[in-house]
Amino acid sequence: MQINIKDIHNKLIFPSLEQRTFQMQNKNSRIKMKRSGLILLVCLLINTISTSHASELNWVAQWLGEEMREQLVREVAKEFVFLYPDVELNIEFARTLPNEGKNHKWKSAYKIVEMVNSGDITADVVFLDVIIYAHVAELLNDPHWGEKHLIDVSDLPWFRKSQKDFILSSPYYREQTGGIFIGPYIEGFFTCLWQNQEVARQIGIAIKDRNMTLDDFLSYAKQLSDYNKKNNTSIPFIKLCSWNRLEILFEYLFKSLCHDPNFAIDEKYDKEKERLFLETLLVFEKLSTYQPMVNPDFADLKIDNWIREYLDGDGLFIVAGSYMYSHFLGTYPEKYSNAIPVEPPIIKYSNGLVGDFIPTFAVMKKSPNKDAALNLLKLWSEPKFADKWVAYTKNPTGLRGNLQTPASETGDDVYNSYVLDMTSNYSHLPMRYYRALTYIFGDKNPVTANELRANLAQILLGKMTARQYYDDVMDRFRDQ
Template sequence: MKRNCFRVGVFCCVLLVSGVWANAAQVNWLAHWKGEGKREQLVDEIKKNYEFLHPGTTVNLVYDVDLQGEGSYYKMKVANKIVEMIKTGKIEWDLVMCDIAVYKHVADLLGDPLWGQKHLVDFSTVPDFLESQKDFIVNTPFFKEKIGEMFVGPYIEGYVFCLWSTRQIEEKVGIKIKQRGMTVEDFIGYARKLSEYNSQHRTNIPFLYINSLNRIEALFEYIFKSQFSDPQIVIEEKYTVEKAEAFLATLQIFEELSRYQPLVNADWRTLDWKECQKAFLTGKGLFLPGGTYMYNQFQGHSPQFVDNALPVEQPYVKQPNGLVGLFAHAF
């Protein structure tokens, strides 16, 4: 492999740049989605499909969570490996898992927010790639801004942010959570009832079970945006008095929630995401903020407890005309 670049985005990479590996006996792929049900199955099918289409070439597939190296968190291990390859010029992985978090870790380590333009393939230069993506992905700066002002792979995975609740805590506390139509008042009411239960039974069940603050950010974003009937107002990145008032109102909602402790689990800063999910599914908290994609993770990591989790819509101030979600490049 002579080109000093990594390829992120398997669907286009396999089909459109396979000529780079025309004489290669092995392609090294640092993948993700291990233990995530159909997601992992998709990775395995792509591996087999590539090997079928390219006789004589094998795909050496290793999952990011199994990568050995520096760092206690697997995404930091991936970031450190990318930095090592850049600095040494020794390219061990032809394809790497590089989501927003990994990209930012590498940018911090290199001190270069645009490192991707030097070392990653920009898929916008691949014929027909832009036409294959949804219009809002191509026409808004949001997606390119997140990873070095470029497209590092196809954005084919869309998901919606939601809350997950546990049957055990609902039954124990004696509340019935609304799966749809939950207002902020309902949400605060659940926090109050859980706090009362904790006081009466000398328990310490957290209202929100998390392992990173971005879980709270998604919840904050939805409550903030639910105060506007026109989504275009919040899409436009400019200051308005109306936005400032809605932002303050959202802060006040979280201030009200903070009256009912414990709002979050005490170990959230050091808790591994897999352990976080396992603990939640066994009844360690009432709500887990996350996304619809977590169902795959529950199935893969804790299949015996997956039925304990129930997806519910996030709470709103006013009945919104949409949900908050994200499109991500799948690989």
């Protein structure tokens, strides 16, 4: 129903004949009516003005098309709108941002850089994890850009109360985002191998999903290679795509050669690490003797097609993280259960997991609606949403929840069990995921993550030897 302010004004200021007769009989009553009318008019005007100028909150969200993750985003948004009805919440998912051909993390980075350069803040809350932070740092040529353009939530009471102790106490987490805390550590993940159960059954391999040794892993490669030769098939041992994460397997194997878990993750060069670098590369060379080790078309294979081909049976393993549960379920719900998480092989020592806890959303410092933006981050930090994250995504979180252990609304399953077992077995050990080789060469590391991924693939394909790559890297390291 529309309210016409002019009609209301006329009725209150110019009463009818009956009203005037009554007012002449009772002067005091007339005065009271005028006062009441003016008060009502003012109230109506204020209400109309505030409604037409409701504050707006623009949020670049994550997890579009990732099944229960996307559902959680929408549940948080629904509760936010209920709690703050005077705020108009506008959601745009990172995957729908401009810059066609770029992945959603680069799209988010370009969006942030555009706002920084123009000063026009079109998104108050941005999708920003450690990868996107690094992309923006590269584009702006400023590793500490966050101090200038993001709100540091370090000292906000709700933030300190809601994050787990190790997030607050270890400098590792804030150092990934320029030395500040940019938002709640909603997402956690353990990297792992995923095995295709149907392919394993087809070949007749019983794969250890816990406590796998390197000898076990090599025996699986040999059995698959023999099967391919016998049946004239070409099922790859590791299915890769353009989103190649072979550095995860490398980091696990390297860590398991180290005598001390803290030595393994210390970002300082040591002569012993140089030797272990070559030893780990030689494992990849040994794997290359069992072909086809990887699919040769991986560089041009997009992630959605990769998921479908893998779940359809083209590959025994993939190297990724526990986050793939949501990708499998969102992309190919009919066959997501073909893949189950498997603990990567250990050579000598169980030195903990390769994984991370990361922030997901941040607030631009020049946001015109900072209070509402911070309220959204505060809502994400509530224990009930921490519990929902674990239950919905089958992944850990850096947030404090009400539950002591992960739980699923559908009961216990292999995905929950994996998170529970890894947490129980390794939570006392430091967990890192460096991607690049800073844990070997320190601040003089000559190898980017993308270079390492590409060359590990070349070794597995049999197109490069371990010694060739080792010599190339060491020459560059020593020439600095």
